[in-house]
Amino acid sequence: MRRHESFGTILIGKSVLIREGMVRILRVKNFRILASVSCPDELTSAARSQQLLFLIVHTSDDFDLAIEQIELVRDQYPTGRIAVVADHYRQAEPDLAFQAGAAGYFVSSMSCDAFVKSIELVMMGETVFPPAFLSSSAPAIKSDHRSRTTPVAETERTIIVTAEDAAAPQLSPRELVILRCLIEGNSNKGIARKIDIAEATVKVHVKAILRKIRVQNRTQAAIWGMNNVLPVQPANSNSLLPAVDASESFSNSTALVPR
Numbered sequence: 001m002r003r004h005e006s007f008g009t010i011l012i013g014k015s016v017l018i019r020e021g022m023v024r025i026l027r028v029k030n031f032r033i034l035a036s037v038s039c040p041d042e043l044t045s046a047a048r049s050q051q052l053l054f055l056i057v058h059t060s061d062d063f064d065l066a067i068e069q070i071e072l073v074r075d076q077y078p079t080g081r082i083a084v085v086a087d088h089y090r091q092a093e094p095d096l097a098f099q100a101g102a103a104g105y106f107v108s109s110m111s112c113d114a115f116v117k118s119i120e121l122v123m124m125g126e127t128v129f130p131p132a133f134l135s136s137s138a139p140a141i142k143s144d145h146r147s148r149t150t151p152v153a154e155t156e157r158t159i160i161v162t163a164e165d166a167a168a169p170q171l172s173p174r175e176l177v178i179l180r181c182l183i184e185g186n187s188n189k190g191i192a193r194k195i196d197i198a199e200a201t202v203k204v205h206v207k208a209i210l211r212k213i214r215v216q217n218r219t220q221a222a223i224w225g226m227n228n229v230l231p232v233q234p235a236n237s238n239s240l241l242p243a244v245d246a247s248e249s250f251s252n253s254t255a256l257v258p259r
Contacts, residue, residue, distance in 0.1 A: 006051055007031075007032065007050075007051045007052065007053045007081075007123050008032055008033075008034040008050045008051065008052050008053070009026060009031045009032060009033050009034060009052075009053045009054075009055065010033075010034050010035045010036075010037070010043065010052060010053070010054050010055070011023065011033070011035070011036040011037070011054075011055045011057060012037055012038070012039065012040060012054060012055070012056050012057065012069055012073070013038065013055075013056060013057025013058065013059065013085075014038055014057075014059065014060070014065075015057055015059045016038075018057050018059060018087075018108070019036045019057055020036070022055065022057070022085070023036055025112050025115070025116070026116075026119075029116050031119075034050075034052075039069065040069055040072040040073050040076065041072075043076075051079075051080075052077055052079075052080035052081070053080065053081045053082075053083070053119065053122065053123055054073050054077070054080050054081070054082045054083070055083055055084075055085055055119075056069050056070060056073075056082065056083070056084045056085065056102070057085050058084055058085065058086045058087065058093075059086075059087045061090075063090070063092070063093050063096060066084060066093075066097070067096055067097070067100045070082055070084070070097060070100040070101055070102050071100055071101065074100070074101040081103050081122050081123060081125075082101060082102045082103055082104075083102060083103060083104030083105065083106060083118075083119065083122050083128070084097045084102050084104065084105045084106070085106050085107075085108060085115075086105065086106070086107055086108065087107075087108050088107060088108070088109070089107045089130060093105065094129045094130060098127075098129065103122050103126070103127045103128070104118060104119075104121075104122045104127065104128040104129065105128075105129050105130065106118055106128075107130070111226070113183065113226065114223070114226045117219060117222050117223045117226065118223065120219045121219060121220065121223060124217075124219065126220075170212070171209065171212060171213075174195075174205060175205055175208060175209050175212075177195055178191055178195070178202065178205045178206060178209065179209055179221060179222075179225045180225065181194060181195075182206070182209075182218050182221050182222045182225065183222045183225045183226060185222070188202045188203055188206065206218065206221075209221055
């Protein structure tokens with residue numbers, strides 16, 4: 001994906017092992033890794049003119065260090081996008097990260113595909129946090145988006161993915177097949193070849209899916225699909241697509257924060 005290459009990705013955290021693992025995952029997905037360091041002070045000024053994504057790796061019970069790192073990055077790279085990757089969910093942390101200027105909070109128990117899709121949303125200007133945090137903090141977040149002085153990209157869009165929304169859309173068997181293809185990152189041409197239909201027909205189905213699940217692009221649709229396990233098998237018996245496995249999905253783990 002070109003967006004991966006347009007952003008320079010920088011990992012910050014004390015755990016060298018976890019950072020190395022994340023670097024391997026991201027490089028396979030064609031992310032451009034600029035640096036992997038233990039603290040922001042180790043970064044050089046060479047990257048300041050680039051679009052930057054910072055992943056703060058948090059692996060301790062002391063979140064003050066992560067907040068300090070977020071604030072340092074925000075001060076030195078005000079246009080950079082920041083997300084926290086935590087070893088497990090702690091209730092108070094997402095709110096603290098958001099207030100400090102982070103645009104995402106992810107938990108390392110998610111699947112690799114969900115992790116990559118969530119990062120893509122942050123790159124696109126979205127704000128992605130766990131639904132548990134969203135449900136308890138949404139009113140305050142809306143107010144804070146209006147009053148916070150930290151620069152926010154004008155292209156930042158707002159969509160909420162909730163359990164109520166998940167049950168609403170009725171996707172056809174063909175649309176479910178195509179949604180699985182979107183989760184796998186297939187292009188319209190690739191989907192057309194895989195399920196033996198015209199590319200123009202694929203485009204029609206994709207537009208219908210986006211409308212029904214109330215999202216704005218293919219990446220958001222893929223996130224929705226991973227958040228909502230799709231047990232319905234494709235009607236086309238020749239389909240090569242497997243059913244989405246609940247153990248591999250990022251179920252109830254991310255939501256896009258409203259402005």
